[in-house]
Amino acid sequence: MLNIRSTFLAISAIVFSSFVNADSLTVENPFVREVPPGSPATAAFMQLYNQSDAPVRLIKAQNSITDYTELHDHVVINEVMQMRQVDAIEVPARGEVQLAPGGLHLMLIGLDQPVKEGDTLTFNLIFDNGDVLEFEAPVRPVMPMHHSSSSE
Amino acid sequence: MFKASLSRSVLITLLAGLLVFSLVVVGTLMFKTILSAQGRNDEKVGGPIELVSTRGDFSLTDLGDHQVAVVTFGYTYCPDVCPMNQAVKKQALLELTEEERERVVPLMISVDPERDSLERLQEYTAFFGESFIGATGTKQQLEELTDRYGVIWRRVEADSSAMGYTIDHSASLYLVNREGDIIQQVLYSSSPEGLVNAIKDFFNS
Ligand SMILES: [Cu+2]
Numbered sequence: 097m098l099n100i101r102s103t104f105l106a107i108s109a110i111v112f113s114s115f116v117n118a119d120s121l122t123v124e125n126p127f128v129r130e131v132p133p134g135s136p137a138t139a140a141f142m143q144l145y146n147q148s149d150a151p152v153r154l155i156k157a158q159n160s161i162t163d164y165t166e167l168h169d170h171v172v173i174n175e176v177m178q179m180r181q182v183d184a185i186e187v188p189a190r191g192e193v194q195l196a197p198g199g200l201h202l203m204l205i206g207l208d209q210p211v212k213e214g215d216t217l218t219f220n221l222i223f224d225n226g227d228v229l230e231f232e233a234p235v236r237p238v239m240p241m242h243h244s245s246s247s248e
Numbered sequence: 249m250f251k252a253s254l255s256r257s258v259l260i261t262l263l264a265g266l267l268v269f270s271l272v273v274v275g276t277l278m279f280k281t282i283l284s285a286q287g288r289n290d291e292k293v294g295g296p297i298e299l300v301s302t303r304g305d306f307s308l309t310d311l312g313d314h315q316v317a318v319v320t321f322g323y324t325y326c327p328d329v330c331p332m333n334q335a336v337k338k339q340a341l342l343e344l345t346e347e348e349r350e351r352v353v354p355l356m357i358s359v360d361p362e363r364d365s366l367e368r369l370q371e372y373t374a375f376f377g378e379s380f381i382g383a384t385g386t387k388q389q390l391e392e393l394t395d396r397y398g399v400i401w402r403r404v405e406a407d408s409s410a411m412g413y414t415i416d417h418s419a420s421l422y423l424v425n426r427e428g429d430i431i432q433q434v435l436y437s438s439s440p441e442g443l444v445n446a447i448k449d450f451f452n453s
Binding site for chain 1: 327368370
């Protein structure tokens with residue numbers, strides 16, 4: 097399974113690399129959330145930037161360790177957390193989109209083993225204009241916001 | 249004779265009208281009461297929590313007099329809120345003294361009993377610390393319990409997703425004592441501050 101996946105990633109990287117318009121789409125601060133053992137899924141977050149004059153839509157994603165990489169959104173309504181799959185994530189013209197905790201994310205489904213801090217995953221993001229972004233993302237632990245209180 | 253029967257039928261009509269009217273009023277009132285008890289968060293009575301858990305059968309009554317449970321509802325597929333809630337509990341515990349820490353019981357109740365076995369919950373909760381307990385129950389048990397706690401959760405089919413379904417769920421943390429009184433509901437946050445304050449308030453009361 098892993099072989100098929102890595103072969104696929106390698107092939108798609110070769111096939112698509114000639115189409116990558118290196119200037120128009122970029123990614124910053126990508127990371128994968130470390131989740132406890134037993135979690136069947138995790139999430140990846142990042143910022144996507146579009147330097148072109150036309151909006152571009154992220155329509156498909158792949159990663160090096162799970163079979164499924166879905167585009168998801170989170171909304172909280174009256175303290176009720178709702179997660180939904182979305183068809184695409186738009187990066188506005190000359191703009192950016194945040195994939196961040198509590199909102200849009202890539203959902204990595206089918207973890208065979210936990211992802212741990214120190215691991216690195218490879219991603220391919222495929223956009224509706226044919227662009228493909230390939231990059232690596234480190235795994236980071238869930239960090240509560242630091243509590244600056246009297247106790248320290 | 250004619251007049252008498254006319255006034256009688258008028259009276260009957262009036263009485264019938266009054267009956268219908270009062271039925272409508274009573275019915276509406278009852279319906280509203282049911283609605284507010286079900287959907288709204290203002291009727292939180294709390295009460296017993298008795299579920300199978302990663303420690304065997306869990307019951308709030310096993311808590312000591314001076315202990316408090318920090319209860320959240322979620323499922324292991326949740327990549328964001330649920331691990332964050334556990335991490336926030338862990339961080340809050342670290343900000344307490346050792347003596348205080350022993351009085352706190354972190355509990356995660358899975359509302360996905362179909363997928364979250366106790367084995368999976370054991371791996372999941374142990375990651376955050378020895379004191380963390382995972383519990384779940386039958387759909388009926390969970391519905392009855394969450395109704396009392398004013399916790400909302402619902403299964404949402406996600407046919408095009410590899411997950412098959414997701415579960416919408418309340419993200420709040422509930423401080424509960426051994427009697428099942430909800431001491432405080434702490435709103436979801438990625439900062440432990442609200443939880444730490446709520447725990448300290450309880451200890452100081
Ligand atoms: Cu998701």
